[in-house]
Amino acid sequence: MRCKxxxxxxxxxxxxxxxxxxxxxxxxxxxxxxxxxxxxxQLEEQGVYHPDNMLPDGQVxxxx
Ligand code: SF4
Numbered sequence: 001m002r003c004k005x006x007x008x009x010x011x012x013x014x015x016x017x018x019x020x021x022x023x024x025x026x027x028x029x030x031x032x033x034x035x036x037x038x039x040x041x042q043l044e045e046q047g048v049y050h051p052d053n054m055l056p057d058g059q060v061x062x063x064x
Pocket of ligand 1: 003004005006007009010011025028029030035038039040041044055056
């Protein structure tokens with residue numbers, strides 16, 4: 001079961017623009033349960049702000 005935020009996650013926009021490799025979606029967003037370990041997911045659950053260009057491992061990619 002993929003992440004509940006999959007369709008509206010900002011990372012989809014970066015993927016469509018060819019700026020972000022799909023490995024992130026495969027390893028986190030579309031994984032069976034690894035989305036629980038996504039920093040974006042965790043912060044969203046806590047209601048804590050996180051920028052659109054934060055990757056699932058928590059690093060902020062300034063090229064996005
Ligand atoms: S980046 Fe994180 S919050 Fe966004 S869809 Fe992937 S697993 Fe979910």
